Amino acid sequence: TQLLEQSPQFLSIQEGENLTVYCNSSSVFSSLQWYRQEPGEGPVLLVTVVTGGEVKKLKRLTFQFGDARKDSSLHITAAQPGDTGLYLCAGASGTYKYIFGTGTRLKVLA
Amino acid sequence: NAGVTQTPKFQVLKTGQSMTLQCAQDMNHNSMYWYRQDPGMGLRLIYYSASEGTTDKGEVPNGYNVSRLNKREFSLRLESAAPSQTSVYFCASSESRIRNQPQHFGDGTRLSIL
Numbered sequence: 224t225q226l227l228e229q230s231p232q233f234l235s236i237q238e239g240e241n242l243t244v245y246c247n248s249s250s251v252f253s254s255l256q257w258y259r260q261e262p263g264e265g266p267v268l269l270v271t272v273v274t275g276g277e278v279k280k281l282k283r284l285t286f287q288f289g290d291a292r293k294d295s296s297l298h299i300t301a302a303q304p305g306d307t308g309l310y311l312c313a314g315a316s317g318t319y320k321y322i323f324g325t326g327t328r329l330k331v332l333a
Numbered sequence: 334n335a336g337v338t339q340t341p342k343f344q345v346l347k348t349g350q351s352m353t354l355q356c357a358q359d360m361n362h363n364s365m366y367w368y369r370q371d372p373g374m375g376l377r378l379i380y381y382s383a384s385e386g387t388t389d390k391g392e393v394p395n396g397y398n399v400s401r402l403n404k405r406e407f408s409l410r411l412e413s414a415a416p417s418q419t420s421v422y423f424c425a426s427s428e429s430r431i432r433n434q435p436q437h438f439g440d441g442t443r444l445s446i447l
Contacts, residue, residue, distance in 0.1 A: 227375075229375075232373065254432075254433045256433075256435065256436075263440065263441075264438075264440050264441075265337070265423050265425070265438025265439050265440050265441055266376070266423075266436075266438050267438070268435035268436070271433045271435070273433055311375055311376065313376075313436075315433070318383070318429065318432075319364050319381060319383045319429050320378060320381060320391070321378075321436065322378075322392075323368075323375040323376040323377070323378075324375050325373060325374060325375045326373075326375045
């Protein structure tokens, strides 16, 4: 069974601080996606990483896919209250399925 | 541009009752999915439909059935609801013929079983 563990599970920080969220597995994934989910809504895709070692930047968010394609990280620089939400990683399992991580709930205090 | 629409948004059932959760997408996507989301467990795949006419089990299919009615619609049925099925249910769709496409999610159905 493929599993994706995210850490930390909860994170509460002050506006302007930096943070990193981790997504780890013992399985290799062909690609990995990061989603953000806000209360009462479904997850929305932030980024897809495909190549081992790949780094993608989305404004203040930096995503990295591990060299062995078993892990990924999301780094947020100078967090803002608008970054508050549940962050989910999802690894591609075959052609049609994704395995979702356990989630990191982030709260950024003004 | 509705995307993925789920009905109902909220539902309370008694143990043993049955119900069907409806999902429709207007993006002409081939693949559709049903997930449940429980605290601390992320999203778990219940069933998916890679294309119209096919359905397959996910991680947690027990107690559920699905129907891919046509390309747009994918329903999830609970035949005899149990308290362990209290959860938030999400439907999603994607254009799976193109690799690494995003899944587009509905806003969920919050289901409580007493």
